[in-house]
Amino acid sequence: MENGIPDxxxxxxxxxxxxxxxxxxxxxxVKLKNKPYENCWALPxxxxxxxxxxxxxxxxxxxxRVGDSRLHLEQLYCFGxxxxxxxxxxxxxxxxxxxxxxxxxxxxxxxxxxxxxWFNVNNLPEMAFDHREIVKVAxxxxxxxxxxxxxxxxxxPTKFTLSELQRVYEILSGKKIDKxxxxxxxxxxxxxxxxxxxxxxxxxxxxxLFRFK
Amino acid sequence: MENGIPDxxxxxxxxxxxxxxxxxxxxxxVKLKNKPYENCWALPxxxxxxxxxxxxxxxxxxxxRVGDSRLHLEQLYCFGxxxxxxxxxxxxxxxxxxxxxxxxxxxxxxxxxxxxxWFNVNNLPEMAFDHREIVKVAxxxxxxxxxxxxxxxxxxPTKFTLSELQRVYEILSGKKIDKxxxxxxxxxxxxxxxxxxxxxxxxxxxxxLFRFK
Numbered sequence: 001m002e003n004g005i006p007d008x009x010x011x012x013x014x015x016x017x018x019x020x021x022x023x024x025x026x027x028x029x030v031k032l033k034n035k036p037y038e039n040c041w042a043l044p045x046x047x048x049x050x051x052x053x054x055x056x057x058x059x060x061x062x063x064x065r066v067g068d069s070r071l072h073l074e075q076l077y078c079f080g081x082x083x084x085x086x087x088x089x090x091x092x093x094x095x096x097x098x099x100x101x102x103x104x105x106x107x108x109x110x111x112x113x114x115x116x117x118w119f120n121v122n123n124l125p126e127m128a129f130d131h132r133e134i135v136k137v138a139x140x141x142x143x144x145x146x147x148x149x150x151x152x153x154x155x156x157p158t159k160f161t162l163s164e165l166q167r168v169y170e171i172l173s174g175k176k177i178d179k180x181x182x183x184x185x186x187x188x189x190x191x192x193x194x195x196x197x198x199x200x201x202x203x204x205x206x207x208x209l210f211r212f213k
Numbered sequence: 214m215e216n217g218i219p220d221x222x223x224x225x226x227x228x229x230x231x232x233x234x235x236x237x238x239x240x241x242x243v244k245l246k247n248k249p250y251e252n253c254w255a256l257p258x259x260x261x262x263x264x265x266x267x268x269x270x271x272x273x274x275x276x277x278r279v280g281d282s283r284l285h286l287e288q289l290y291c292f293g294x295x296x297x298x299x300x301x302x303x304x305x306x307x308x309x310x311x312x313x314x315x316x317x318x319x320x321x322x323x324x325x326x327x328x329x330x331w332f333n334v335n336n337l338p339e340m341a342f343d344h345r346e347i348v349k350v351a352x353x354x355x356x357x358x359x360x361x362x363x364x365x366x367x368x369x370p371t372k373f374t375l376s377e378l379q380r381v382y383e384i385l386s387g388k389k390i391d392k393x394x395x396x397x398x399x400x401x402x403x404x405x406x407x408x409x410x411x412x413x414x415x416x417x418x419x420x421x422l423f424r425f426k
Contacts, residue, residue, distance in 0.1 A: 008221040009222075009224045009261060009263070011222045011224060011293075011304055048222060048293070048304075050222070050295070050302060051295050052295065053293055053294050053295060054291060054293035054304070075290060075291065077288060078267060078288065078291040078306045080224075080261065080266055080267035080306070081266050082263070082264050082265065082266060089263055091224055091261075091267070091306075093291045093293065093304075
């Protein structure tokens with residue numbers, strides 16, 4: 001610091017870890033320990049190491065939070081408003097990742113945070129920094145990239161019904177979709193192929209199971 | 214520096230300034246003055262000021278290079294490989310902008326650079342840092358966003374023929390497009406509307422002029 005002016009910008013990576021839960025699409029948040037953000041919820045993040053690429057930092061966070069570094073990570077955006085961090089000037093390069101199974105997450109609380117929880121993306125708590133905005137930008141990007149298989153694939157089991165696929169589209173786009181139009185679209189896109197199996201054992205009549213091409 | 218390990222990461226913004234030229238899509242490059250990149254070509258850039266947002270830095274560069282800050286800027290990606298800059302650890306947040314008229318650019322050489330030139334994006338010189346890769350990523354993004362009007366609009370005059378529109382699509386996608394399919398697509402997308410005018414005075418038969426909706 002020189003005359004109160006910070007002479008460097010801290011570079012951080014924050015991760016938006018998403019998975020399907022009972023309530024719909026959920027994001028993993030951590031409760032911060034240190035002032036001035038004590039008890040605030042935030043995205044899991046870290047300062048970038050001097051010898052790390054940005055993606056390596058994101059993978060390091062992932063290993064710590066979900067015990068897996070082989071997931072499909074994608075850079076979302078770089079956030080750099082001068083007042084985004086009350087502790088000093090920082091920028092955050094945000095990465096998002098979609099998990100196929102929240103329950104399998106091999107996660108544990110470390111000394112770094114007070115708590116860790118999944119929140120529905122439409123029902124977030126008060127959050128530190130600009131992390132609420134970061135989640136919003138992630139949702140916009142997901143809606144925009146809805147037709148990319150890398151976005152959809154992790155959110156469904158290996159075999160799924162068209163109703164299950166439609167639900168994922170509706171959750172990511174935030175819009176109700178007409179069933180007949182959806183089936184037409186799925187056929188046109190040739191993204192999925194039918195299997196020989198049916199989904200049974202539920203309160204509905206049996207439905208054909210599909211898989212991604 | 215401490216034991217040869219840099220204790221901070223420099224945050225820079227680099228701009229990919231694009232315009233249509235005689236040769237197709239062209240990018241503005243500057244020739245660097247200082248070692249170790251003396252005489253190397255690079256994208257115009259700047260270190261982010263302590264009180265500036267990333268977008269403000271990008272606008273500052275634009276004003277200096279093209280004399281206009283009201284252009285549609287878009288963040289491309291944040292590049293952060295540890296070895297991308299021989300002078301020390303730095304990250305670059307890249308922004309791209311599409312100019313409607315290269316000839317109108319009110320540009321001038323400043324003491325910062327040795328030279329400034331437009332290069333066809335498919336015929337770039339040797340470039341400093343990872344700037345060649347940055348241009349490549351920008352081209353991929355443009356091809357991906359080809360159907361967004363903000364991408365296409367600046368590259369055409371107010372009124373244009375369908376052949377001119379097709380040429381822009383071909384240049385941005387890097388692919389030859391079948392004329393009949395293109396006309397079908399244009400009609401489906403409802404992105405353009407016909408005007409009452411015709412383009413004449415060239416070696417071809419007169420063609421209908423269109424404008425964006």
